[in-house]
Amino acid sequence: MSELPGTGVGRGVALGPVLRMPEPLGAPSSAPLDGPVEAADAAVHEAVAAVADDLTKRGALAGGDAQAVLEAQALMAQDPTLLDDVHTRISGGANAERAVHDAFAAFQDILAAMGGYMGERAADLGDVSQRIIAKLRGVPAPGVPDSDTPFVLVARDLAPADTALLDLDKVLALVTSDGGPTSHTAILARAKGITAIVGVEGAADLVDGQTVVVDAAAGVVVTDPDPDLVTATEARIAERLAAADRPVTPGALADGTLVPLLANLGNPADAAGAVALGAEGVGLFRTEFLFLDSPTAPTVEAQRQAYVQLLSVFPGKKVVVRALDAGADKPLSFLTDQDEENPALGRRGLRALRHHEAVLRDQLTALVQADAETEADLWVMAPMVADAEETAYFVSLARELGVRTAGVMAEVPSLALLAEQVFQQADFVSVGTNDLTQYTLAADRLLGSVASYQDPWHPAVLRLVAQLGAAGRDAGKAVGICGEAAADPLLAVVLVGLGATTLSMTPAALADVRAELGQHTLEQAREMARAALAAPSAAAARAAATSAHVV
Ligand code: PEP
Numbered sequence: 001m002s003e004l005p006g007t008g009v010g011r012g013v014a015l016g017p018v019l020r021m022p023e024p025l026g027a028p029s030s031a032p033l034d035g036p037v038e039a040a041d042a043a044v045h046e047a048v049a050a051v052a053d054d055l056t057k058r059g060a061l062a063g064g065d066a067q068a069v070l071e072a073q074a075l076m077a078q079d080p081t082l083l084d085d086v087h088t089r090i091s092g093g094a095n096a097e098r099a100v101h102d103a104f105a106a107f108q109d110i111l112a113a114m115g116g117y118m119g120e121r122a123a124d125l126g127d128v129s130q131r132i133i134a135k136l137r138g139v140p141a142p143g144v145p146d147s148d149t150p151f152v153l154v155a156r157d158l159a160p161a162d163t164a165l166l167d168l169d170k171v172l173a174l175v176t177s178d179g180g181p182t183s184h185t186a187i188l189a190r191a192k193g194i195t196a197i198v199g200v201e202g203a204a205d206l207v208d209g210q211t212v213v214v215d216a217a218a219g220v221v222v223t224d225p226d227p228d229l230v231t232a233t234e235a236r237i238a239e240r241l242a243a244a245d246r247p248v249t250p251g252a253l254a255d256g257t258l259v260p261l262l263a264n265l266g267n268p269a270d271a272a273g274a275v276a277l278g279a280e281g282v283g284l285f286r287t288e289f290l291f292l293d294s295p296t297a298p299t300v301e302a303q304r305q306a307y308v309q310l311l312s313v314f315p316g317k318k319v320v321v322r323a324l325d326a327g328a329d330k331p332l333s334f335l336t337d338q339d340e341e342n343p344a345l346g347r348r349g350l351r352a353l354r355h356h357e358a359v360l361r362d363q364l365t366a367l368v369q370a371d372a373e374t375e376a377d378l379w380v381m382a383p384m385v386a387d388a389e390e391t392a393y394f395v396s397l398a399r400e401l402g403v404r405t406a407g408v409m410a411e412v413p414s415l416a417l418l419a420e421q422v423f424q425q426a427d428f429v430s431v432g433t434n435d436l437t438q439y440t441l442a443a444d445r446l447l448g449s450v451a452s453y454q455d456p457w458h459p460a461v462l463r464l465v466a467q468l469g470a471a472g473r474d475a476g477k478a479v480g481i482c483g484e485a486a487a488d489p490l491l492a493v494v495l496v497g498l499g500a501t502t503l504s505m506t507p508a509a510l511a512d513v514r515a516e517l518g519q520h521t522l523e524q525a526r527e528m529a530r531a532a533l534a535a536p537s538a539a540a541a542r543a544a545a546t547s548a549h550v551v
């Protein structure tokens, strides 16, 4: 047996034989163009259209987050600047495959040099280029291998098109050697509930047919497991399956303390699926996802319809809607300044909304109208709020327009440091641990090279959450968690120990978190939290919490 460490996505565990993804197509030959330019151009256009069509169809089949990713890829394939470049290269004497390869590679280099989110899109572009070349060559596109029996898929990285359509009956788990916590592989695996470990350096040495245990909770791939480990792993898999079949009960600690488990959503169409997975309401509805492509601010009417669609799925249940969070990796053309050098520290979130108050007023009006037509318990919150003054601004505007429950997100450390002042204004606070971690550790959450800082287990982040928890308790108000941290079952327990009253997450994570909460009492959760707060690093905090209460 040997252990290969990586970054686990979710809590799943799997056991099975390795099947490797085929290597990408070989590079096209550099032989000069043999035939007329027009014919080569036409072949490229035909191949591009076929690839775009295929990606769009796969997107429609997959739905949800995957659809948006695949449609973006289909657009990339047809980008006019890129196709102009291909044409120029063909006119200069390059064969069609070579022209596509080189034009896409040049564009990939530009994206990769930009780093962060754009850098990670470079891999998507490489996948599109391979698909076009395969079409030109008349061979199948590189992708997930076929097998009659289930397998652990091992790859350098997965293209979104592959991840989106994985046959979940066949693929037991994913192991990739590339890819960080923000790669599409990780995001889509999390959303689909696939057991996955990314960034496994030793993955290149795994061979077809070799048996492995993929333990996402521990972040480790174990090769050639001994019989004891095989038995223990089979028992864990059986227990997870049994847990998934049990009737969904409200989120609660072992002593009966209720901790409502809510869903993070970005589209009303995903609401019913979240309920099926046991969501007791919505803890974060990301409204900006509805309008990412919108050149102008959405009308009150368009918004009202979307919000009615969402709220009507949750009669009598809490639904927390976030005002548009524009900026940084989610620019909205009608709210975001284009020329910011450092947009994560720019006029984003509430800062942008305050600058364009008419947009905020329209959104709150639409929400109040939708609330009046439905039976859900609507709460509304503002993103990227820095202090009590901004809190007072948002809460008073929301109340003026008829919002009954108005709160703010804790994503900027200054807000957490001023928690008592904030609770004098807000009805509730919801902690966005993704941004709170990025700003506390001063590490871009999209940048692979500083991904190790983006760990919400860091005691500095936990101390800010503790401050918010204590202030919320004193004020008798709710403190929710809606960042990815709530989807890490052990950390979820610690967050409750720090004073969180609800947890909101990607729906696929609900079952694991529910199961873990049921293993600890409130006193034990507090004990785990105390141990984590005293630790000197994120890794030490995780270890301290684990040993503070061994189940
Ligand atoms: C967060 O920052 O933790 C959060 C939930 O908001 P988003 O991920 O949309 O920035």
Ligand code: MG
Residues within 6 Å of the ligand: 383, 411, 432, 434, 435
């Ligand atoms: Mg955020």
